[in-house]
Amino acid sequence: MNPYSRPFEPVAEHECDVLVIGGGSAGIGAAISAARHGARTVLIETTCALGGNGTSGLVPALAPYNYNQRDGQPYLRGTAWEVLERLHRAEGLYGLGMNAWWKLFDKEIAKRVFEEMVLEAGVHVRYFTFFHTVEMSGSKVSRALTVSKAGIEAWKAKLYIDASGDGDLAAAAGASVMMGDAADDRMPPTYCFTVMNVNRKQLGDPRKVNLAMKRGKEQGRLCNPNDHRGEKDIFGPDAMVFNYNHIYECDCLNADDLTRGVIEGRQIAFELLDYLKDTVPGFEQSNMATTAVLLGVRETRRIEGDYVLKADAYFDSHRHDDDIAVYDYALDLHAAKENGESQHEYYEMYYDKRTGPGEFFGIPLRCLLAKGIDNVATAGRCVSTDRPMLGSIRQLPSSIVMGQAVGTAAALALINGGAYRDVDVKLLQETLRQDGAYIP
Numbered sequence: 001m002n003p004y005s006r007p008f009e010p011v012a013e014h015e016c017d018v019l020v021i022g023g024g025s026a027g028i029g030a031a032i033s034a035a036r037h038g039a040r041t042v043l044i045e046t047t048c049a050l051g052g053n054g055t056s057g058l059v060p061a062l063a064p065y066n067y068n069q070r071d072g073q074p075y076l077r078g079t080a081w082e083v084l085e086r087l088h089r090a091e092g093l094y095g096l097g098m099n100a101w102w103k104l105f106d107k108e109i110a111k112r113v114f115e116e117m118v119l120e121a122g123v124h125v126r127y128f129t130f131f132h133t134v135e136m137s138g139s140k141v142s143r144a145l146t147v148s149k150a151g152i153e154a155w156k157a158k159l160y161i162d163a164s165g166d167g168d169l170a171a172a173a174g175a176s177v178m179m180g181d182a183a184d185d186r187m188p189p190t191y192c193f194t195v196m197n198v199n200r201k202q203l204g205d206p207r208k209v210n211l212a213m214k215r216g217k218e219q220g221r222l223c224n225p226n227d228h229r230g231e232k233d234i235f236g237p238d239a240m241v242f243n244y245n246h247i248y249e250c251d252c253l254n255a256d257d258l259t260r261g262v263i264e265g266r267q268i269a270f271e272l273l274d275y276l277k278d279t280v281p282g283f284e285q286s287n288m289a290t291t292a293v294l295l296g297v298r299e300t301r302r303i304e305g306d307y308v309l310k311a312d313a314y315f316d317s318h319r320h321d322d323d324i325a326v327y328d329y330a331l332d333l334h335a336a337k338e339n340g341e342s343q344h345e346y347y348e349m350y351y352d353k354r355t356g357p358g359e360f361f362g363i364p365l366r367c368l369l370a371k372g373i374d375n376v377a378t379a380g381r382c383v384s385t386d387r388p389m390l391g392s393i394r395q396l397p398s399s400i401v402m403g404q405a406v407g408t409a410a411a412l413a414l415i416n417g418g419a420y421r422d423v424d425v426k427l428l429q430e431t432l433r434q435d436g437a438y439i440p
Protein backbone atom coordinates (compact mmCIF):
# COMPACT_ATOMS: atom_id res chain seq x y z
CA MET A 1 0.00 0.00 0.00
CA ASN A 2 1.26 3.47 -0.92
CA PRO A 3 1.65 5.39 2.38
CA TYR A 4 1.45 8.71 0.50
CA SER A 5 -1.80 8.05 -1.35
CA ARG A 6 -4.53 10.54 -0.57
CA PRO A 7 -7.93 8.97 0.01
CA PHE A 8 -11.15 10.58 -1.22
CA GLU A 9 -12.40 10.39 2.36
CA PRO A 10 -11.37 12.88 5.09
CA VAL A 11 -8.10 12.00 6.75
CA ALA A 12 -9.17 13.86 9.91
CA GLU A 13 -12.33 15.23 11.51
CA HIS A 14 -12.19 18.32 13.76
CA GLU A 15 -14.86 19.87 15.94
CA CYS A 16 -15.43 23.46 16.97
CA ASP A 17 -18.25 25.83 17.82
CA VAL A 18 -17.80 28.32 14.98
CA LEU A 19 -16.02 27.71 11.70
CA VAL A 20 -15.10 30.84 9.76
CA ILE A 21 -14.13 30.44 6.10
CA GLY A 22 -11.84 33.21 4.82
CA GLY A 23 -9.37 35.36 6.75
CA GLY A 24 -10.02 38.69 5.03
CA SER A 25 -11.48 41.73 6.81
CA ALA A 26 -14.84 40.04 7.38
CA GLY A 27 -13.32 36.79 8.61
CA ILE A 28 -10.99 38.57 11.02
CA GLY A 29 -13.88 40.56 12.52
CA ALA A 30 -16.02 37.43 12.79
CA ALA A 31 -13.39 35.15 14.29
CA ILE A 32 -12.20 37.71 16.86
CA SER A 33 -15.67 38.48 18.19
CA ALA A 34 -16.86 34.85 18.25
CA ALA A 35 -13.75 33.78 20.17
CA ARG A 36 -13.82 36.76 22.53
CA HIS A 37 -17.36 35.79 23.47
CA GLY A 38 -16.31 32.28 24.37
CA ALA A 39 -16.89 30.24 21.19
CA ARG A 40 -14.24 27.71 20.17
CA THR A 41 -13.46 29.28 16.81
CA VAL A 42 -11.48 28.06 13.82
CA LEU A 43 -10.48 30.37 10.96
CA ILE A 44 -9.68 28.71 7.62
CA GLU A 45 -7.60 30.69 5.11
CA THR A 46 -6.18 29.48 1.83
CA THR A 47 -3.22 31.91 1.68
CA CYS A 48 -0.70 32.34 4.49
CA ALA A 49 -1.76 35.76 5.74
CA LEU A 50 -4.80 37.47 7.19
CA GLY A 51 -6.34 40.54 5.61
CA GLY A 52 -7.50 39.18 2.22
CA ASN A 53 -7.72 41.91 -0.36
CA GLY A 54 -6.49 44.43 2.20
CA THR A 55 -3.07 42.76 2.53
CA SER A 56 -2.57 39.96 0.01
CA GLY A 57 -4.53 41.95 -2.61
CA LEU A 58 -2.52 45.16 -1.90
CA VAL A 59 -5.69 47.25 -1.81
CA PRO A 60 -4.35 50.68 -0.89
CA ALA A 61 -6.32 52.06 2.05
CA LEU A 62 -9.00 51.56 4.65
CA ALA A 63 -12.01 53.38 3.20
CA PRO A 64 -13.39 56.29 5.24
CA TYR A 65 -15.08 55.45 8.54
CA ASN A 66 -17.34 58.45 7.87
CA TYR A 67 -17.46 59.16 4.16
CA ASN A 68 -19.75 62.16 4.01
CA GLN A 69 -17.92 64.16 6.66
CA ARG A 70 -14.15 63.85 6.67
CA ASP A 71 -13.73 65.11 10.21
CA GLY A 72 -17.07 63.77 11.48
CA GLN A 73 -17.45 61.05 14.10
CA PRO A 74 -16.60 57.58 12.76
CA TYR A 75 -19.61 55.35 12.06
CA LEU A 76 -17.49 52.23 11.86
CA ARG A 77 -16.19 51.47 15.32
CA GLY A 78 -15.75 48.35 17.46
CA THR A 79 -13.18 45.96 15.98
CA ALA A 80 -12.73 48.19 12.90
CA TRP A 81 -11.65 51.04 15.15
CA GLU A 82 -9.48 48.76 17.26
CA VAL A 83 -7.68 47.64 14.09
CA LEU A 84 -6.93 51.28 13.38
CA GLU A 85 -5.61 51.88 16.90
CA ARG A 86 -3.44 48.78 16.74
CA LEU A 87 -2.09 49.76 13.32
CA HIS A 88 -1.33 53.21 14.67
CA ARG A 89 0.50 51.79 17.71
CA ALA A 90 2.49 49.47 15.45
CA GLU A 91 3.42 52.45 13.21
CA GLY A 92 1.47 50.83 10.42
CA LEU A 93 -0.44 53.94 9.27
CA TYR A 94 0.92 56.53 6.85
CA GLY A 95 0.18 60.17 6.11
CA LEU A 96 -2.39 61.59 8.50
CA GLY A 97 -2.68 58.22 10.24
CA MET A 98 -5.93 57.68 12.15
CA ASN A 99 -7.13 61.14 11.15
CA ALA A 100 -6.83 60.48 7.44
CA TRP A 101 -10.03 60.17 5.43
CA TRP A 102 -8.67 57.26 3.40
CA LYS A 103 -6.36 55.51 5.83
CA LEU A 104 -3.19 54.30 4.12
CA PHE A 105 -1.63 51.35 5.89
CA ASP A 106 1.39 49.11 5.71
CA LYS A 107 0.43 45.63 4.48
CA GLU A 108 3.16 43.72 6.28
CA ILE A 109 2.49 45.41 9.62
CA ALA A 110 -1.22 44.77 9.10
CA LYS A 111 -0.63 41.04 8.56
CA ARG A 112 1.21 40.91 11.89
CA VAL A 113 -1.37 43.03 13.73
CA PHE A 114 -4.23 40.84 12.46
CA GLU A 115 -2.43 37.69 13.56
CA GLU A 116 -1.82 39.17 17.01
CA MET A 117 -5.46 40.15 17.41
CA VAL A 118 -6.83 36.82 16.24
CA LEU A 119 -4.42 34.75 18.33
CA GLU A 120 -4.97 36.89 21.44
CA ALA A 121 -8.71 36.24 21.07
CA GLY A 122 -7.99 32.49 21.12
CA VAL A 123 -8.86 31.68 17.50
CA HIS A 124 -7.33 28.57 15.96
CA VAL A 125 -5.96 29.82 12.63
CA ARG A 126 -5.35 27.37 9.80
CA TYR A 127 -3.49 28.67 6.73
CA PHE A 128 -2.83 26.82 3.47
CA THR A 129 -6.29 25.26 3.66
CA PHE A 130 -8.98 25.69 1.03
CA PHE A 131 -12.67 25.24 1.81
CA HIS A 132 -14.08 22.85 -0.75
CA THR A 133 -17.64 21.80 0.03
CA VAL A 134 -20.22 20.88 2.69
CA GLU A 135 -22.29 17.95 3.76
CA MET A 136 -25.88 18.84 4.58
CA SER A 137 -28.37 17.45 7.02
CA GLY A 138 -31.70 18.96 5.97
CA SER A 139 -31.30 22.73 5.97
CA LYS A 140 -28.18 22.59 8.13
CA VAL A 141 -24.53 22.22 7.23
CA SER A 142 -23.30 19.18 9.14
CA ARG A 143 -19.64 19.23 8.03
CA ALA A 144 -17.39 21.42 5.93
CA LEU A 145 -14.70 19.75 3.86
CA THR A 146 -11.35 21.41 3.23
CA VAL A 147 -8.31 20.45 1.20
CA SER A 148 -4.68 20.96 2.18
CA LYS A 149 -1.32 19.21 1.89
CA ALA A 150 -2.65 16.85 4.54
CA GLY A 151 -5.51 15.80 2.27
CA ILE A 152 -9.24 16.23 2.80
CA GLU A 153 -10.30 17.23 6.31
CA ALA A 154 -13.78 17.49 7.80
CA TRP A 155 -14.81 20.27 10.19
CA LYS A 156 -17.92 19.80 12.27
CA ALA A 157 -19.09 23.10 13.69
CA LYS A 158 -22.26 24.24 15.40
CA LEU A 159 -22.33 27.42 13.33
CA TYR A 160 -20.61 28.45 10.10
CA ILE A 161 -19.59 31.91 8.90
CA ASP A 162 -18.88 32.42 5.22
CA ALA A 163 -16.32 35.22 4.91
CA SER A 164 -14.79 33.91 1.69
CA GLY A 165 -15.82 37.02 -0.27
CA ASP A 166 -17.24 34.71 -2.91
CA GLY A 167 -19.89 33.05 -0.73
CA ASP A 168 -18.22 29.68 -1.33
CA LEU A 169 -19.67 27.90 1.70
CA ALA A 170 -23.17 29.36 1.55
CA ALA A 171 -23.41 28.57 -2.17
CA ALA A 172 -22.18 25.01 -1.59
CA ALA A 173 -24.87 24.68 1.10
CA GLY A 174 -27.50 25.54 -1.52
CA ALA A 175 -28.13 29.18 -0.66
CA SER A 176 -29.69 31.17 -3.44
CA VAL A 177 -27.12 33.33 -5.19
CA MET A 178 -27.28 36.68 -7.00
CA MET A 179 -24.59 37.67 -9.48
CA GLY A 180 -23.99 40.82 -11.53
CA ASP A 181 -26.88 42.74 -13.06
CA ALA A 182 -29.62 41.48 -15.39
CA ALA A 183 -27.04 41.09 -18.20
CA ASP A 184 -24.66 39.39 -15.71
CA ASP A 185 -22.30 42.38 -15.96
CA ARG A 186 -19.91 42.32 -13.03
CA MET A 187 -17.33 44.78 -11.78
CA PRO A 188 -13.89 43.91 -13.13
CA PRO A 189 -11.07 42.92 -10.81
CA THR A 190 -7.81 44.87 -10.52
CA TYR A 191 -4.32 43.54 -9.97
CA CYS A 192 -2.59 45.89 -7.52
CA PHE A 193 1.16 46.34 -7.20
CA THR A 194 3.74 48.35 -5.28
CA VAL A 195 6.65 50.27 -6.75
CA MET A 196 9.62 51.17 -4.54
CA ASN A 197 12.58 53.53 -4.72
CA VAL A 198 10.51 56.41 -6.04
CA ASN A 199 12.34 59.68 -5.41
CA ARG A 200 9.41 61.56 -3.97
CA LYS A 201 11.32 64.82 -3.62
CA GLN A 202 12.20 64.81 -7.29
CA LEU A 203 8.69 63.70 -8.24
CA GLY A 204 7.03 66.50 -6.30
CA ASP A 205 3.27 66.53 -6.89
CA PRO A 206 2.11 62.89 -7.09
CA ARG A 207 -0.65 63.90 -9.51
CA LYS A 208 2.11 63.98 -12.12
CA VAL A 209 1.81 60.20 -12.14
CA ASN A 210 -1.85 60.34 -13.12
CA LEU A 211 -1.10 62.88 -15.83
CA ALA A 212 1.70 60.69 -17.16
CA MET A 213 -0.63 57.69 -17.25
CA LYS A 214 -3.20 59.69 -19.20
CA ARG A 215 -0.51 60.82 -21.63
CA GLY A 216 0.81 57.28 -22.02
CA LYS A 217 -2.64 56.04 -22.97
CA GLU A 218 -3.18 58.86 -25.45
CA GLN A 219 0.19 58.13 -27.05
CA GLY A 220 -0.66 54.43 -27.24
CA ARG A 221 2.30 53.46 -25.06
CA LEU A 222 0.07 52.13 -22.30
CA CYS A 223 -2.49 49.58 -23.37
CA ASN A 224 -4.48 49.49 -20.13
CA PRO A 225 -7.96 50.78 -20.96
CA ASN A 226 -8.80 51.41 -17.32
CA ASP A 227 -10.79 54.58 -16.80
CA HIS A 228 -11.65 54.90 -13.15
CA ARG A 229 -10.54 57.78 -11.03
CA GLY A 230 -8.39 56.31 -8.27
CA GLU A 231 -5.54 54.97 -10.32
CA LYS A 232 -2.76 55.25 -7.82
CA ASP A 233 -2.25 55.89 -4.18
CA ILE A 234 0.81 56.62 -2.19
CA PHE A 235 2.25 55.12 0.89
CA GLY A 236 5.55 55.45 2.66
CA PRO A 237 8.28 57.93 1.87
CA ASP A 238 9.52 56.21 -1.29
CA ALA A 239 6.90 53.69 -2.36
CA MET A 240 3.66 53.84 -4.33
CA VAL A 241 0.88 51.32 -4.42
CA PHE A 242 -1.04 51.23 -7.68
CA ASN A 243 -4.72 50.35 -7.99
CA TYR A 244 -4.40 50.74 -11.72
CA ASN A 245 -5.54 48.02 -14.07
CA HIS A 246 -9.03 46.72 -14.71
CA ILE A 247 -9.09 43.17 -16.04
CA TYR A 248 -12.19 42.84 -18.21
CA GLU A 249 -14.30 39.78 -19.05
CA CYS A 250 -12.85 37.98 -16.05
CA ASP A 251 -15.09 35.54 -14.17
CA CYS A 252 -13.48 35.55 -10.74
CA LEU A 253 -15.00 32.16 -9.87
CA ASN A 254 -13.10 30.55 -12.72
CA ALA A 255 -9.47 29.55 -12.09
CA ASP A 256 -8.46 29.99 -15.75
CA ASP A 257 -9.85 33.54 -15.74
CA LEU A 258 -8.16 34.32 -12.42
CA THR A 259 -4.88 33.06 -13.86
CA ARG A 260 -5.27 35.21 -16.96
CA GLY A 261 -6.16 38.13 -14.67
CA VAL A 262 -2.90 38.03 -12.74
CA ILE A 263 -0.76 37.34 -15.81
CA GLU A 264 -2.33 40.24 -17.72
CA GLY A 265 -2.26 42.40 -14.60
CA ARG A 266 1.43 41.76 -14.09
CA GLN A 267 2.18 42.62 -17.75
CA ILE A 268 0.26 45.87 -17.40
CA ALA A 269 2.07 46.65 -14.12
CA PHE A 270 5.53 46.27 -15.70
CA GLU A 271 4.46 48.17 -18.81
CA LEU A 272 3.44 51.09 -16.61
CA LEU A 273 6.61 50.92 -14.53
CA ASP A 274 8.80 51.00 -17.67
CA TYR A 275 6.84 53.98 -18.95
CA LEU A 276 7.13 55.89 -15.66
CA LYS A 277 10.88 55.16 -15.47
CA ASP A 278 11.27 56.57 -18.98
CA THR A 279 9.12 59.63 -18.65
CA VAL A 280 8.59 60.78 -15.06
CA PRO A 281 11.45 62.37 -13.08
CA GLY A 282 11.79 60.57 -9.74
CA PHE A 283 11.02 57.13 -11.18
CA GLU A 284 14.41 56.52 -12.85
CA GLN A 285 15.69 54.25 -10.07
CA SER A 286 12.33 52.74 -9.14
CA ASN A 287 11.57 49.06 -9.30
CA MET A 288 8.72 46.63 -8.68
CA ALA A 289 8.55 45.86 -4.95
CA THR A 290 5.73 43.37 -5.23
CA THR A 291 2.74 42.34 -7.27
CA ALA A 292 -0.24 41.09 -5.26
CA VAL A 293 -0.74 37.53 -4.04
CA LEU A 294 -4.47 37.80 -4.78
CA LEU A 295 -6.22 39.30 -7.78
CA GLY A 296 -8.33 42.17 -6.39
CA VAL A 297 -11.82 40.79 -6.87
CA ARG A 298 -14.69 43.26 -6.61
CA GLU A 299 -17.71 41.19 -7.48
CA THR A 300 -18.76 37.55 -7.56
CA ARG A 301 -21.64 35.96 -5.65
CA ARG A 302 -24.00 37.84 -3.41
CA ILE A 303 -25.82 35.39 -1.19
CA GLU A 304 -29.56 35.95 -0.93
CA GLY A 305 -30.29 36.52 2.72
CA ASP A 306 -33.45 36.90 4.80
CA TYR A 307 -33.41 40.48 3.52
CA VAL A 308 -31.82 42.10 0.48
CA LEU A 309 -30.35 45.53 1.29
CA LYS A 310 -30.99 47.79 -1.71
CA ALA A 311 -29.59 51.09 -2.94
CA ASP A 312 -32.86 52.80 -1.89
CA ALA A 313 -31.68 52.37 1.70
CA TYR A 314 -28.60 54.43 0.82
CA PHE A 315 -30.57 57.27 -0.77
CA ASP A 316 -33.31 57.26 1.94
CA SER A 317 -30.88 56.85 4.87
CA HIS A 318 -33.06 53.90 5.79
CA ARG A 319 -32.78 52.23 9.18
CA HIS A 320 -34.01 48.79 10.30
CA ASP A 321 -35.00 47.35 13.69
CA ASP A 322 -32.21 44.80 13.44
CA ASP A 323 -29.37 47.09 12.33
CA ILE A 324 -25.96 45.90 13.44
CA ALA A 325 -24.09 48.92 12.01
CA VAL A 326 -24.54 52.10 10.03
CA TYR A 327 -22.50 53.36 7.08
CA ASP A 328 -22.47 56.05 4.43
CA TYR A 329 -19.93 55.12 1.74
CA ALA A 330 -20.95 56.04 -1.82
CA LEU A 331 -22.34 53.51 -4.31
CA ASP A 332 -18.94 52.82 -5.85
CA LEU A 333 -19.50 50.65 -8.92
CA HIS A 334 -16.93 49.95 -11.62
CA ALA A 335 -18.17 49.40 -15.16
CA ALA A 336 -17.92 45.90 -16.58
CA LYS A 337 -17.24 47.23 -20.07
CA GLU A 338 -13.97 48.41 -21.41
CA ASN A 339 -14.95 51.96 -22.27
CA GLY A 340 -14.91 55.20 -20.36
CA GLU A 341 -18.51 55.95 -21.28
CA SER A 342 -20.05 53.22 -19.18
CA GLN A 343 -17.83 54.15 -16.22
CA HIS A 344 -19.01 57.74 -16.45
CA GLU A 345 -22.62 56.57 -16.64
CA TYR A 346 -22.02 54.75 -13.35
CA TYR A 347 -20.55 57.87 -11.81
CA GLU A 348 -23.64 59.82 -12.82
CA MET A 349 -26.11 57.18 -11.71
CA TYR A 350 -24.48 56.24 -8.43
CA TYR A 351 -21.14 57.48 -7.16
CA ASP A 352 -21.73 61.17 -7.73
CA LYS A 353 -25.23 61.09 -6.20
CA ARG A 354 -23.83 61.12 -2.72
CA THR A 355 -25.85 61.67 0.40
CA GLY A 356 -24.91 64.53 2.71
CA PRO A 357 -23.06 64.98 6.00
CA GLY A 358 -24.79 63.19 8.88
CA GLU A 359 -26.75 60.90 6.56
CA PHE A 360 -26.22 57.14 6.79
CA PHE A 361 -28.08 53.88 6.25
CA GLY A 362 -28.41 50.82 8.48
CA ILE A 363 -27.07 47.33 7.80
CA PRO A 364 -29.57 44.80 9.16
CA LEU A 365 -28.63 41.42 10.61
CA ARG A 366 -31.09 39.77 8.19
CA CYS A 367 -28.90 40.56 5.18
CA LEU A 368 -26.11 38.54 6.78
CA LEU A 369 -28.18 35.35 7.23
CA ALA A 370 -28.25 32.93 4.28
CA LYS A 371 -31.93 32.40 3.46
CA GLY A 372 -33.15 28.85 3.93
CA ILE A 373 -29.95 27.63 5.59
CA ASP A 374 -30.16 27.35 9.38
CA ASN A 375 -26.58 27.56 10.54
CA VAL A 376 -24.78 29.72 7.96
CA ALA A 377 -24.20 33.47 8.21
CA THR A 378 -22.13 35.64 5.88
CA ALA A 379 -20.11 38.84 6.18
CA GLY A 380 -18.13 41.05 3.82
CA ARG A 381 -18.36 41.20 0.06
CA CYS A 382 -20.82 38.30 -0.32
CA VAL A 383 -23.68 39.58 1.88
CA SER A 384 -27.23 40.05 0.65
CA THR A 385 -27.48 43.35 -1.26
CA ASP A 386 -28.50 44.51 -4.68
CA ARG A 387 -25.62 45.35 -6.99
CA PRO A 388 -25.42 49.14 -6.43
CA MET A 389 -25.50 48.64 -2.66
CA LEU A 390 -22.62 46.17 -2.94
CA GLY A 391 -20.64 49.16 -4.28
CA SER A 392 -20.99 50.82 -0.88
CA ILE A 393 -20.96 48.02 1.63
CA ARG A 394 -17.98 46.07 0.27
CA GLN A 395 -15.22 48.17 1.87
CA LEU A 396 -12.51 46.87 4.21
CA PRO A 397 -13.65 48.49 7.48
CA SER A 398 -17.35 47.85 6.83
CA SER A 399 -16.47 44.19 6.23
CA ILE A 400 -14.73 44.05 9.62
CA VAL A 401 -17.83 45.56 11.22
CA MET A 402 -20.18 43.05 9.55
CA GLY A 403 -17.82 40.28 10.64
CA GLN A 404 -17.90 41.49 14.23
CA ALA A 405 -21.69 41.41 14.15
CA VAL A 406 -22.03 37.83 12.86
CA GLY A 407 -19.25 36.57 15.12
CA THR A 408 -21.04 38.07 18.12
CA ALA A 409 -24.39 36.73 16.88
CA ALA A 410 -22.85 33.25 16.61
CA ALA A 411 -21.50 33.37 20.16
CA LEU A 412 -24.84 34.60 21.54
CA ALA A 413 -26.71 31.94 19.58
CA LEU A 414 -24.54 29.23 21.11
CA ILE A 415 -25.35 30.40 24.64
CA ASN A 416 -29.03 30.19 23.84
CA GLY A 417 -29.85 27.08 21.83
CA GLY A 418 -27.53 27.47 18.87
CA ALA A 419 -29.58 29.13 16.10
CA TYR A 420 -28.75 32.45 14.46
CA ARG A 421 -32.41 33.28 13.99
CA ASP A 422 -33.17 32.80 17.69
CA VAL A 423 -30.73 35.48 18.76
CA ASP A 424 -32.36 38.29 20.69
CA VAL A 425 -31.63 41.22 18.38
CA LYS A 426 -31.78 43.80 21.17
CA LEU A 427 -29.25 41.78 23.17
CA LEU A 428 -27.02 41.51 20.09
CA GLN A 429 -27.18 45.27 19.52
CA GLU A 430 -26.46 45.96 23.20
CA THR A 431 -23.52 43.54 23.19
CA LEU A 432 -22.11 45.14 20.05
CA ARG A 433 -22.46 48.60 21.62
CA GLN A 434 -20.64 47.40 24.73
CA ASP A 435 -17.90 46.18 22.39
CA GLY A 436 -17.60 49.63 20.88
CA ALA A 437 -19.98 49.47 17.90
CA TYR A 438 -21.98 52.52 16.85
CA ILE A 439 -25.66 51.68 16.38
CA PRO A 440 -27.58 54.94 17.03
Ligand SMILES: Cc1cc2nc3c(=O)[nH]c(=O)nc-3n(C[C@H](O)[C@H](O)[C@H](O)COP(=O)(O)OP(=O)(O)OC[C@H]3O[C@@H](n4cnc5c(N)ncnc54)[C@H](O)[C@@H]3O)c2cc1C
Nearest residue numbers: 022024025026046052053063131165190296380381394396
Ligand atom coordinates in the same frame (compact mmCIF):
# COMPACT_ATOMS: atom_id res chain seq x y z
C1 LIG B 1 -8.77 46.73 -6.53
C2 LIG B 1 -9.60 46.97 -5.32
C3 LIG B 1 -9.44 48.15 -4.62
C4 LIG B 1 -10.16 48.36 -3.46
N1 LIG B 1 -9.90 49.49 -2.75
C5 LIG B 1 -10.39 49.57 -1.49
C6 LIG B 1 -9.92 50.61 -0.63
O1 LIG B 1 -9.07 51.43 -0.99
N2 LIG B 1 -10.45 50.65 0.62
C7 LIG B 1 -11.37 49.75 1.08
O2 LIG B 1 -11.76 49.83 2.25
N3 LIG B 1 -11.82 48.76 0.28
C8 LIG B 1 -11.34 48.64 -0.99
N4 LIG B 1 -11.76 47.62 -1.79
C9 LIG B 1 -12.80 46.68 -1.32
C10 LIG B 1 -12.27 45.63 -0.37
O3 LIG B 1 -10.93 45.30 -0.64
C11 LIG B 1 -13.05 44.30 -0.40
O4 LIG B 1 -14.33 44.41 -0.80
C12 LIG B 1 -12.91 43.64 0.97
O5 LIG B 1 -11.60 43.12 1.00
C13 LIG B 1 -13.93 42.56 1.24
O6 LIG B 1 -13.52 41.84 2.39
P1 LIG B 1 -13.86 40.31 2.55
O7 LIG B 1 -13.29 39.87 3.85
O8 LIG B 1 -15.31 40.09 2.30
O9 LIG B 1 -13.13 39.57 1.33
P2 LIG B 1 -11.59 39.39 0.99
O10 LIG B 1 -10.78 40.54 1.41
O11 LIG B 1 -11.57 39.01 -0.45
O12 LIG B 1 -11.15 38.14 1.87
C14 LIG B 1 -11.57 36.83 1.59
C15 LIG B 1 -10.54 35.87 2.16
O13 LIG B 1 -11.03 34.54 2.05
C16 LIG B 1 -10.04 33.69 1.51
N5 LIG B 1 -10.76 32.65 0.79
C17 LIG B 1 -11.56 32.80 -0.28
N6 LIG B 1 -12.11 31.63 -0.64
C18 LIG B 1 -11.63 30.71 0.22
C19 LIG B 1 -11.83 29.31 0.36
N7 LIG B 1 -12.65 28.64 -0.45
N8 LIG B 1 -11.17 28.66 1.35
C20 LIG B 1 -10.35 29.34 2.20
N9 LIG B 1 -10.12 30.67 2.12
C21 LIG B 1 -10.77 31.35 1.14
C22 LIG B 1 -9.21 34.61 0.63
O14 LIG B 1 -7.91 34.09 0.44
C23 LIG B 1 -9.22 35.91 1.42
O15 LIG B 1 -8.16 35.97 2.35
C24 LIG B 1 -11.09 47.39 -3.00
C25 LIG B 1 -11.29 46.23 -3.72
C26 LIG B 1 -10.54 45.99 -4.86
C27 LIG B 1 -10.73 44.71 -5.59
